[in-house]
Amino acid sequence: MPELPDVEGFRKVLESCAKGRVIRRVDVRDAGVLHGVSARRLRDALEGRRFTEPERHGKWLLAHTGGPTLVLHFGMTGQLVCGHPDDAPEAHDRVLFTVGGDRQLRYRDQRKLQGLWLADDDSDVVRLLDGQGPDAMAVDRAEFEDALSTHRGRVKTVLTDQSVLAGLGNLLADEILWRAGLRPTDRASDLTEAERRRLYAHMRRTLRSAVTAGCVPPRDSWLTGHRDDPDPTCPRCGDSLRRSRVAGRGTVWCPRCQKDGS
Known part of the structure; x- marks a missing residue:
């Protein structure tokens, strides 16, 4: 199961692959990983925006855009990988984010025990993370x-x-x-x-x-x-x-x- 170090690694993947880049296309290949948001709403909310500085809290990853925030949890088998739009998707690539035209951020997950949420604003982020204790890297x-x-x-x-x-x-x-x-x-x-x-x-x-x-x-x-x-x-x-x-x-x-x- 991905733990804090793995998710921090995914944060770095998101940062290096997509930070500052326009989200050109959102391709939902399996809506079973979406929670509280439809594929169409996810596309409408994110396409045309830019990923900004990502954050991590515990095992959660926050992909900010200056508007809605994409919130990811990797469950038992989730990953975030950076590829090229022309690369053939793998069997467990569930959601693809084409950014800047030449890169593609992929949420890959075999067992689909968690997935993706969309937070409309900061209060939505707080609600999604309600009940989480302090981050183990930040706690004094x-x-x-x-x-x-x-x-x-x-x-x-x-x-x-x-x-x-x-x-x-x-x-x-x-x-x-x-x-x-x-x-x-x-x-x-x-x-x-x-x-x-x-x-x-x-x-x-x-x-x-x-x-x-x-x-x-x-x-x-x-x-x-x-x-x-x-x-x-x-x-x-x-x-x-x-x-x-x-x-x-x-x-x-x-x-x-x-x-x-x-």
Whole structure:
């Protein structure tokens, strides 16, 4: 599933491919990815406008035009790619935006679990993002620590709750907790001040590296690089990794490096 680093990568694709360019044509190949807007209304609202500076909040991408804002969520399998109008569409290219005559921005999604919305103005954007917590890249330490201390759920569940903190998914949460030496089943509200600060510091460092990579990279030195191995071992201590489920999510952790919690 695309997480914050992936969506930041899509923001950069949108910026490099389409920023400042006139939207010449909107081709909706599959209206099943549209939410609350018809294909005709999407075309009428966007054709002739220019994409301006895009923004990201958590896993949401905001494609501003100086008027309506195209709002994108990538669900499990969504992507944003830049191509040429003459390139044949791929099977899962759902909506094509021809910009400036020689580039085409493509929303590609196999499973279609989320999709595209159209916000007429800033109040519509606020409404669509209502219930989202602060962005994980922008949240300050005090706000982060306060969110953890006031939630009694397991720390992984809290980290991946988009209403608490926007942008973290399964891979990032496991990686950050492993780096911080905390078990995913620890209660968030039971963490000490030192543990909360350590978790925040590792979240910031992990996100910076992942954003640079454009994904949660499966490096040998990362937990992510070993979680799908047949017999995964911890890249830090060499012990066998454990697999379990936390709030229905497949979870990987190291019983030696991640201390026993509450």
